[in-house]
Amino acid sequence: MKNTKKNISIEKLHPFENHPYKVQDNEEMDALAESIKMHGVVSPIIVRPLENTADEYEIISGHRRVMASRKAGITEVPALVVSLDRDAAAIVLVDSNLHREHILPSEKAFAYKMKAEALAHKGYRTDLTSVQVAPKLATEQIAEDAGTSKDTIKRYIRLTNLIPEILQYVDDGRIAFTPAVELSYLNEQEQYDLLEQMELNDCTPSLSQACRFKKMSGEEGLTPEVIATVMSEEKANQREMFKVPMERIRKYVPNANTKQAEDFVMKACEHYRRYLIRQRDRER
Template identity: 30%
Template sequence: MNTATALGRPGRTALGKGLSALIAPPKYAHVNDDYFMCPVAKVRPDPQQPRQSFDDASLEELVASIKEKGILQPIVVRKDGADGYLVVAGERRLRASRKAGLTDVPVLVKDVASDEAFELALIENIQREDLNPIEEANAYQRLIDSSSYTQEVLARRLGKQRSTIANALRLLKLDADHQQLLIDRTITAGHARCLLAIDDATQRELLATRIAVEDLSVRDCEKVVREAKHQDAPPAELLPPRQKPASAVQLYCDQLAAELQEVLGAKVEIKARGRKGKLTVDFSSLDDLRAIHQRLIGSPGPRPAPPE
């Protein structure tokens, strides 16, 4: 693969405002000032990089873009052994390049230590808003631990308010299940701060369930916590989840389920969980399943025989 294919039109420079716009040049020395084409097999993700999750749909969009236009920004790497490289910034581009079938990718080598590489990757991801709240909080904590930064020093280095760093670190006090809700983006950092305002673990779990099932806004949660504290009553006892009428979202889902049940001739259940949910269609035999399948695709056509 030639350079023109990987980087788009020949002669085009499309590096954008990435790391070079964030990090002062004297801080990190370049091994070379220009990118070069490197076999994709020699570049691997840094296992310590702050971003751990990648959205499949977004990645597929990038794959399509790379197939059509090539990679418009080199992957920033550092040396790893004799002829290998670790990604400093651009793991998503590397993943998409592999899925797009590229054999070579443009890389820009930087001479940085492991901790400096982590800081670069964190800044790049923060700039692009690629990290979920827990990834961001873990990255802040690692920088504090490895570099002996105070929250104030870290905030200054990252161009953040100290309160932003402090609020992010508080999220690590959530238990694993509630952290996972943040990772899955079922709840927001604002919801999580409401959960942290509740000391009782059982009541915290009940409120977390309400947030997910009833799609409560952050303002709704703040009101529940505020009124509970004002009345000196546990938040979940103030408005028990099972005593509250079904949300508008769930009522809408129930209506859709009834319509689908009529069309499919089978029991249908839709459970809303915030902006996500689960659709369940029951069948009692393979013949029932075949009938549901035919109704869904709208054409009876030939079908493979069910297993005996």
């Protein structure tokens, strides 16, 4: 089958199964919907025919454009229909999104894992010594495509072993990348025990604490009591914190994550500071 361009009803389009990128209904989506309402979908989405179905398609590239089109009241979108198997389509999906300006750590993690698995299915040699290590040559290819090192790719893929709640802390910028990689070696129950302490004390582990947790998990078992003791230690670089409940600013930034809300508050403070300076200058 040759690649073809055609208009396709949105109702016949289906998201790519388990695709790693979050399609959020936020201000950027509203802006895209407004642009599509005025100019239409300028760049065709990329789809492939769904197997064993008639005239139904799986989106490879264009999930955001499809959602924005729905919001804009558009019923059909231009599409490039390609003949790709699941693995080839997964590779295209990952590569077509990595150029985005804002990509969450969790998105990179699951995207790299998806591409590594797709490349492995296509014959790339894997490291059979550990089921938790991504295919060696696959990670080298991904690193080359992404312009980074294969070790960085493997470390991102490790993040997929985190429970969703801790991974959200990483996306929100509350846990740094390197400590998060160390925490990914804890088993599920240990991670939930750690999460309980994080929420109870409103704190996150430092790199040193994360490394200790990893070592204790592998050697002697990591009990809730040990986690509580370690997390109660004062960190050398611990700083005084001023906190504002998200509920108080949610109406101003309804779809923001913690990091975006923090940035909004800081910009608002800066604008208000400049306002006070102007007021003071006028009164002189």
